[in-house]
Amino acid sequence: MSLSLADVLAHPSFAAGRPVVRAGADLLTQPVRWVHSSEVIDIAHLLRGGELLLTGGFALASADPAGLRRYVRELSARRVAGVAVETGPQLPQIPAELVEEATEVGLPVVELRGVVPFVEVAEAINGLLVNESVQRLRRGDAVAHALSEELARGGGPDELLEVLARLLPGDVTLLDATGDVIAALGDEMTAPAAGSGVFAVPVFVQGVGVATLLVSPDDPADHVTAEAIVERAPTALAISLLRSFPPSAAVRAAQALLRIVCQPNPAPERLVAAARAAGMVDGASYVGVVGRAVDGPVSLAAIDAALHRYAAGTVSSVAGDELHAIVVLRSDDRVGSCAALVESLRATARAELARVAVGPVVIGLLGLPGTLAEARFALDLAADLGIAGTVVDAAELALERLGRRIGDPALLTSFVLELLGPLLAVGPERARRLIDTLDVYLQCGCSKTEAAARLHVQRQTLYQRLDQIFALLGEDPTGSPRLAAVHLATRLYLGGVVDTTAL
Template identity: 40%
Template structure:
């Protein structure tokens, strides 16, 4: 359950703080607030999951540099918070221009609170309102679920269930198969034509049968409807629609074998049984395969869109959802397996932007017998991913091959010796000065020694980066460009960052 930011701004408890929008005013209409939270911690972003209205008294911001304040805004925007409220007149006398400019650039509403802001009262008032409305919606959803169940019990089919949903939300309602083909649909009352510009964004929900996402429910709420209501209804309706679909599209032997194949890979089964299941599922056990692993980040995580992307170009793909994890196993053509994997990676990155999930595309496996190893490497990549990896991230396991190797041989003294031999002085400097020269060297080498790209990735001024590189070259024995030291230094930098993080 969310509440619009505009309603929060007009709430009596919030108006007492004298709010004025200083940046991102154009992005306030329609902005949804999921919760109100207050914190003075500058690195709070990794603890947020999106939709928060964050309130701060500005204590740490007043002491921070302009660079730190800009990074603070960028980090919050990356977590998709609803808005940032900053109290002025205390430690932070006025809102710095750098904060306002960065918030505007990153489309983050920034609200100045010009009076002493009772954060506790504001949070209690708004959060209580959110909880109360959530309870009311859940009660209404219970009634609708009962009506759907009664319709199904009385012989109603998928069409009748969708018509009931379309009336009650109101919304245009569509059920699609894994390839995105329409199975059945129903239109909202008096809105049998295509959606207008005033309608709310569509919502999508997984329809699962025995652990496999077999279809998806798409709701297009009308402007006079409530998107929060549609969200709750969609969550409840999906399981009932799965029953209706089961009678209409009962899983065949290929579907059952596919699900059992993924469960067997998860369980480490090997030998003839795995090969037999693979053949029954319509795949050659000697083909090459890629595993895609997905984990949710917060509420509203849906896998149907991911499934469509995985199935789009692959010879055959099986998608299986268990508890808090999605596992997809896709067969790749033997002659172009690397190119097909690269296409899949690219399309996933473009297709899941801002979705509350993180995906890892695993290494190519040589045959179904090697799929369990690929799955293990994919899970390991999840563990090695940087802290605070945001929603909509798609991680390439190939980019973590050095870290994966190091994690499995972290007790090997040879790794520590290589890092110390090439970068011992630089790491000692980082430890003594609390600097970030190791990270800077790694990013610079990863960019192909591209100074402009490194400055962009690390949010550094060009001159600041030049100063760092000058110190790095001093500590590692000179500029490595044009020498045969580049590969060894990059390996040592990656290993060094892994050893320090672990």
């Protein structure tokens, strides 16, 4: 069974700790991959992501506010499931700076108000997780073995689906790239609705998605077998499809286009010819999408399926742990359509196991290499900045992308110091909190209600912070010609573009 953070906290081994969630109460459904305990504050680089970190708080008790905030940001950047802090004589309460930073970056923080034997907790929870992993491996091997035997007998898609139906009774359908049925057992299915209990995974031939496998088990509780099929069946189905249905001209054209788009400075005439062969037209709006797997290829398959559901004309390729795609925006409202794409990706099941970036909107075929390159750059930049979101919109990092490319760091540092000098003079920890408040306020169009909600503070607290900010700056910049420059300075500072130690 998969364990969410809520499941782990409800386990009897945690009862003595009387856990109370202090930050991230809306994130308790995220999965826990492992339970780990440590009193080392610089632990993040040793973690893989998905861990629930247990700490007695000894290191936190002696850390300064800046160190506490850095601790939270580093854990969030590693996609840790949460941190549970035991309070007591050494740490009477969790520091406010830690809770505040965790709330802002979306890291669940749990206070353990009683003594908990960390070793026993880790043994109990990790034992459940290991048992599930063993079950998954055994079931996956059984699926792969059964499919391999059928392939050796020359079985095609129909025969392979019969094997899957024996392993997991239910409905199984294989659709081609246009949504037509290639083979089916039981009730034929189309694209599954969210929450329908249908597992969907693309089938790739030479890196291009040519089919989608849909599995609807009679017993929804048998998710281990269903997930084993989702992980192992696509390879066998790809071999079968390659035998029965060699790659079409459209598939070969899609492969050629993505190879060209990923090259540095492709020849325009060659690019246009390849795009037209892949069914793309000049004058339409496109975005590039780059995805990277965090925990296996299934996450990329889910992202790829979501892209193809969004636009039938999507061209995509998966190589190793990276997905490249060109997506046709489906309406004249370019900004709204791109925002809808980003939201659909964020809502995709298993998307949390991948990191995805959507490039800026371009019009016409010559912009395809640029939007894909910017998506990749935004993905790298988000990792550098410790942005916790699964899906990154490159448009939201436009200033940060520009700042990283300006060749004179001293120029940017001087600019930030000129605009934000009075705020920086109050000390690094307080300055960061005030600058972050100002940035969110400006991003919200100067709406105090929305800014307070996004910062997770009371409106009165926001008013007090804004009064401090405007007093230090000497004026409210929202009513002056300095507004754009001040906002740019906040983004450069918070985006890690400038060397804050030089300020």
